[in-house]
Amino acid sequence: MSGPARITIKDVAARAGVSKGAVSLAFNDKPGVSDATRERIFAAARDLGWAPNLAARSLSNARVDAIGLAVCRPARMLGLEPWYMEFISGIESVLAERSASLLLRLVPDLDEEVGQQARWWQSKQIAGSILVDFHGDDPRTTALPGLGLPAVAVGHPSLTAPFPSLWTDxxxxxxxxxxxxxxxxxxxxxxxxxxxxxxxxxxxxxxxxxxxxxxxxxxxxxxxxxxxxxxxxxxxxxxxxxxxxxxxxxxxxxxxxxxxxxxxxxxxxxxxxxxxxxxxxxxxxxxxxxxxxxxxxHDVHGFGAEVARALFELLETGSTESRPVPTPVLMPRGSTAPPPR
Amino acid sequence: MSGPARITIKDVAARAGVSKGAVSLAFNDKPGVSDATRERIFAAARDLGWAPNLAARSLSNARVDAIGLAVCRPARMLGLEPWYMEFISGIESVLAERSASLLLRLVPDLDEEVGQQARWWQSKQIAGSILVDFHGDDPRTTALPGLGLPAVAVGHPSLTAPFPSLWTDxxxxxxxxxxxxxxxxxxxxxxxxxxxxxxxxxxxxxxxxxxxxxxxxxxxxxxxxxxxxxxxxxxxxxxxxxxxxxxxxxxxxxxxxxxxxxxxxxxxxxxxxxxxxxxxxxxxxxxxxxxxxxxxxHDVHGFGAEVARALFELLETGSTESRPVPTPVLMPRGSTAPPPR
CATH class of the missing domain: 3.40.50.2300 (Response regulator)
Known part of the structure; x- marks a missing residue:
């Protein structure tokens, strides 16, 4: 089968003008490359659409059996908003099959989330993350990819690129x-x-x-x-x-x-x-x-489960396809009728 | 001020017939003591009502900014049962103040929870745990104390001893x-x-x-x-x-x-x-x-917050007092009235 030539770590190294070893150090957050070089390597990887082999990386972190979810909403809301609870229960249904845990944190803003995701990842507390509630010009889309953190986003690709994402139309x-x-x-x-x-x-x-x-x-x-x-x-x-x-x-x-x-x-x-x-x-x-x-x-529990399965696919195979989940459909009940004459 | 003499690691060592160092090794899950000795040390500590100095321990694990919650219920239920969601949102409200995370896992049974809590603790993924849904003769009451895992239980002390616990009357x-x-x-x-x-x-x-x-x-x-x-x-x-x-x-x-x-x-x-x-x-x-x-x-969100605060008190001072939270009170609305004649 033919197809576009696969981008490898060699291509990234060549474009950044460094060795393959330096690319590996940068993506594994190890010392030995300067901040400037690290930035150049991340930029080269972004330009080429390359990400480290997450499968291999995740296997080497086999101990890590948790995934991260940071939520930028007030705590009270979390308990009252049915969407979140059903979404989380859907994630948990898939994690439970794999004896994995969800590392859940409420953050006051997205910059704090970026820092938290980086700490979780660098301290090997998580194997990957689910990213939710994207804003326009979301700081996560620029700050997180360089970490090499495997992540699946929830939201339209126009908001969530470069992360693979699942969204409701x-x-x-x-x-x-x-x-x-x-x-x-x-x-x-x-x-x-x-x-x-x-x-x-x-x-x-x-x-x-x-x-x-x-x-x-x-x-x-x-x-x-x-x-x-x-x-x-x-x-x-x-x-x-x-x-x-x-x-x-x-x-x-x-x-x-x-x-x-x-x-x-x-x-x-x-x-x-x-x-x-x-x-x-x-x-x-x-x-x-x-x-x-x-x-x-729509089936919010099923949406959460689908997102968790996508993240595991990403962890296990190194990629997962962005795709919409089923579009919400009208469920007419007693609160809608023709207008008064 | 006088009071009962404080039990120390020396008392535990004396009762178990080992050195203080051996007690420390056993409670920190380090090699160097046999399984039989470890068991004897845990038994001595239980008999004396002693737990390792959690404050010191938690400071030495300063990196650990997560607490554990394992829930033995089906995933679907988690999203539909308002009690759980409000309880978790209350926990998160306190964790958010401290930039800490909740490590959440659904378990199929309590034996699996025991194993999970042990793995979380021994791999330093959590600083402590919140234990919920106690059964009669709950396996956690015998299996977990020996780990030295700081934990606060939710339930009446008749079910949750020896853990410090908060309960609804x-x-x-x-x-x-x-x-x-x-x-x-x-x-x-x-x-x-x-x-x-x-x-x-x-x-x-x-x-x-x-x-x-x-x-x-x-x-x-x-x-x-x-x-x-x-x-x-x-x-x-x-x-x-x-x-x-x-x-x-x-x-x-x-x-x-x-x-x-x-x-x-x-x-x-x-x-x-x-x-x-x-x-x-x-x-x-x-x-x-x-x-x-x-x-x-009753205020389930507030209950979750109170339990999280008790766990932080335990982590920071080495103890927290068992106590009831406010008893549920009657809120009469439209579904109760005198019976038909």
């Missing part, structure tokens, strides 16, 4: 959500979005604007939240008390949609008769409310 | 729950309990029987579940289809109570008019249902 799902609400007859559709610094929030916001424009509907208001129930309630209240009240609201997670349902009740508005609410994720929260929440539904 | 809370239902007029009260092999399930079962007997009420049926919604629904269906149907049911967690609410609706029974349901934990699930669930309420 948020743009397509937002389009489906908007078309469904429009098909019910809604023309005033607003959105309660998640944290604005997260890359996938931006992707959803653009897709929302584009979907409304594509249908010839008026531009919708989009309010940012931190995904909490409190801010979801506040945003819903703002939208429902505006002069130009929406007849349908699309949410970025379940928790804010549940909070929105309470706000509608508090304001004497009936769901779905007066206003339709559409949640996102479809955790068990959506079936506990009254009425049950319509939602964009 | 389940017996008192069950008594309060039963007295409340009896005060409403209920005489046929049943219980949907958690996993029967867990020690705290046994404590609650005994307290339930004792509380009913103390009030002169007929003995209640108690059904075991795995804490899942499925088994909570099945148990509720069994109770509500019995000839001698209860007018009130006490649950061991929120998830099974929520499932019980659906079963009542499916059977055409109105809550609370036909049957009262009382949940346990009072996570956000309880306020999302219709009617909202009455529950035995």
């Amino acid at each position: 948020d743009a397509t799902a937002v389009g489906e959500a908007v078309r469904y609400l429009a098909a019910l007859g809604h023309r005033r559709i607003d959105r309660v979005g998640g944290a604005p610094d997260l890359g996938h929030t931006g992707i959803r916001a653009e897709a929302f604007t584009a979907a409304l424009a594509g249908l010839g509907l008026p531009e919708g208001r989009q309010l940012a939240t931190d995904f909490s129930g409190e801010e979801g309630a506040r945003a819903t209240r703002t939208l429902l008390t505006s002069a130009d009240r929406p007849t349908a609201i699309l949410y970025d997670n379940d928790l804010s949609a549940v909070a929105g349902l309470s706000v509608a009740a508090e304001m004497g508005l009936s769901v779905p008769t007066d206003v339709s609410l559409l949640a996102w994720d479809d955790s068990q929260l959506c079936t506990l409310t009254h009425p049950k929440l319509s939602a964009m539904s | 389940d017996a008192t809370a069950v008594g309060e729950a039963v007295r409340y239902l009896a005060a409403l007029g209920h005489r046929r009260i049943d219980r949907v309990g958690g996993a029967p092999d867990l020690g705290h399930t046994g404590i609650r079962a005994e307290a339930f029987t004792a509380a009913l007997a103390g009030l002169g009420l007929p003995e209640g049926r108690q059904l075991a579940t795995d804490f899942s919604g499925e088994e909570g629904a099945r148990a509720t269906r069994t109770l509500l289809t019995s000839a001698d149907r209860p007018t009130a049911i006490l649950y061991d967690n929120d998830l099974s109570a929520v499932a019980g609410l659906s079963v009542a609706a499916e059977m055409g029974l109105s809550v609370p008019t036909d049957v009262s349901l009382l949940a346990w934990d009072d996570s956000q699930l309880c306020t999302l249902t219709h009617p909202k669930l009455s529950a035995m309420s």
Whole structure:
């Protein structure tokens, strides 16, 4: 079989103008190369798209049976946000099969995460990491590859390159959500979005604007939240008390949609008769409310498991393919209906 | 100030008939003492209630900035059970202040946990551990102390000795729950309990029987579940289809109570008019249902934080006091009322 010539450590050494041994020292974080040379080697590897043989490296670290996950969210949120818990439980389901552990840390910001990942890796506490919640111009995309840390990212490749990544096709799902609400007859559709610094929030916001424009509907208001129930309630209240009240609201997670349902009740508005609410994720929260929440539904536990399997593939074979996981699909329940006449 | 003479490494050495150096080797898991001697040293330390100076030890392992948590439950459950997620988020809130990480692993059984804790500790992956879900005759209480692993247990001291432990006073809370239902007029009260092999399930079962007997009420049926919604629904269906149907049911967690609410609706029974349901934990699930669930309420996030602080105290000072956390209190909502006449 023919194919592009495989890039080897020799090519990297040649491009950086150093020996193969120096490349190895740099990637294994050993002394013996200057910082400047190390930087040149990392740059050469990046240019060529080369990474050290992770399989060999991971075997030599056979003792390491943990993978890392740093989460840049407040602790309270971790316990309340069903997405995270189901995602982590999915990761654990795969780790359990392999008697491996998850090293979990909450970080205040992404720079702190970069430092933590480096310490975990250099002190051999982890064999690899799962990277989540990418921002635009995420510092991890430039700071981590040079470490040689095997990592799988969660997010669209436009945000996560050069890491191999798995992502949810948020743009397509937002389009489906908007078309469904429009098909019910809604023309005033607003959105309660998640944290604005997260890359996938931006992707959803653009897709929302584009979907409304594509249908010839008026531009919708989009309010940012931190995904909490409190801010979801506040945003819903703002939208429902505006002069130009929406007849349908699309949410970025379940928790804010549940909070929105309470706000509608508090304001004497009936769901779905007066206003339709559409949640996102479809955790068990959506079936506990009254009425049950319509939602964009996907298997978050399965997503976590798939990401963990991708990381093990990377550790064992040296590569894993970037790919989307199944796109969220509409699960209509009792919180969406045609708008009032 | 006077007090009992402090037990030192010298006392342990004298009782075991070895040198202080041998005690140190044994507790630091270094070669140089035979297995038989090591066992004798551990037995002497246990008899005297001595543990190595963890403060000194932990300082010498200053690099170790992770603590361990092994959970013997299915992965799916971890994502669905609010108790676990809030407990872990509480732990993380304290770890985050100290830039420390949680090493989390799901284990299939407690023997596997013993092996995992030993490997984590001996390979210096953790500075200490949080031990949860104690069984009667729990293998961890005999296998782990000899390792010298600093650990704080979650559970009543009758289950967790010799570890320092923090616990919820389940017996008192069950008594309060039963007295409340009896005060409403209920005489046929049943219980949907958690996993029967867990020690705290046994404590609650005994307290339930004792509380009913103390009030002169007929003995209640108690059904075991795995804490899942499925088994909570099945148990509720069994109770509500019995000839001698209860007018009130006490649950061991929120998830099974929520499932019980659906079963009542499916059977055409109105809550609370036909049957009262009382949940346990009072996570956000309880306020999302219709009617909202009455529950035995406690701060699970705060409990996790308190346990993590106790472990850090143990690491830093060499000891921490066993103590109960605040007892769950009744939070009456819409799912409890007097029984039908």
